[in-house]
Amino acid sequence: MRYLNRLAVLLFFPAALSAQQASHTTSGEAGASRISMNAKIADQLAGLPLKCLDQPFPYKTGVVFTDSSLLTAPVNYHPAFYGCFDWHSSVHGHWMLVRLLKMFPDMEKAGLIRTKLAEHLSAANINTELKLFSSKDNKSFERIYGWSWLLQLQRELLTWNDPLGKELSQNIQPLATLFSKSYIDFLGKIMYPIRVGEHTNLAFGLCLAWDYAQTTNDTALRDAIRKTALRFYAADKNAPVSWEPGGYDFLSPSLEEADLMRRILPEKEYRSWLYAFLPGLFKSPITILQPGQVKDRSDGKLVHLDGLNLSRAWCLEAIARHGGKNQVAIQALADKHLATSFHQVASGDYMGEHWLASFAVYLLTAEKQ
Secondary structure, three states, X not given: OHHHHHHHHHHHOOOOOOHHHHOOOOXXXXXXXXXXXXXXXXXXXXXXHHHHOOOOOOOOOOOOOOOXXXXXXXXXXXXXXXXXXXXXXXXXXXXXXXXXXXXOOOOXXXXXXXXXXXXXXXXXXXXXXXXXXXXXXXXXXXXXXXXXHHXXXXXXXXXXXXXXXXXXXXXXXHHHHHHHXXXXXXXXXXXXXXXXXXXXXXXXHHHHHHHHHHHHOOXXXXXHHHHHHHHHHOOOOOOOHHHOOOOOOOOOHHHHHHHHHHHHOOHHHHHHHHHHHOXXXXXXXXXXXXXXXXXXXXXXXXXXXXXXXXXXXXXXXXXXXXXXXXXXXXXXXXXXXXXXXXXXXXXXXXXXXXXXXXXXXXXXXXXXX
């Protein structure tokens, strides 16, 4: 929870934000902050997905239309996740609301959040969602990104000691079970890693799926992920970080791989692997992986780079814990990414606002592993 503390500065002073202002005030531990977080800030963040959960348009669908039955409003075939521009953004918007509600059960918007969660994540709605994913032509819909966020949502619900959380996790479990099985099947067939900076990035998806598998003791999924990660990434060295970022990236192929492998490898093995894979992080000064820049936040693709800076930050913070003598420098690079884009979470343009807050919450509530 300590990373949420920085949020107060970033949201209340967006116009004056600079790398220096957003950096940590340290007290012993690299990255620790003396700024305190409160329910008011959680309410500000929660307002972004709440604003779009029930907004049906504009909408971008990726379903395969094999007949006219889906030529209808998305709410009719995505009754749980029809808002926030696309399916996956709606899913991680719901995840974010659960996450914040668990941390701040008495926040001002708590009642509204609970109402919306109950409305959207009903058993009937999830059953309709399940029918689409169970069809032959759409069984790979939202692979990999959407599958992974749904598993993360279910993980959040399963660890919520609340009657509503228990009810909603029971509703969602059939869809989570389907995605777990679909992941296992997919990982048994895929021949090459997917090293891109967008939705189909394999390493990021496996990070979220691994955390779900660990929490639920889904040994079959966990074993499939471990086997795949070692098959694709164990021998990797000298990641081509000079090729990053791509113009549409919201994930770093190299850092997401490193974030996955810290879950898979024992500490000593991981540190050796990391030094060989990203040697530039262990040089002084660090010149690689500098923050991406955005010139037009009304462009739905270009604004991806704000998300890239946030996702890089959570990877770098985790890497810093394994950074040895360069821990402080790696954490400083994470802070630089945070400072570059966090004040754009509420930019005023729907192309970023429908999803960026989820990345911010994921970063600022990251669990130590």
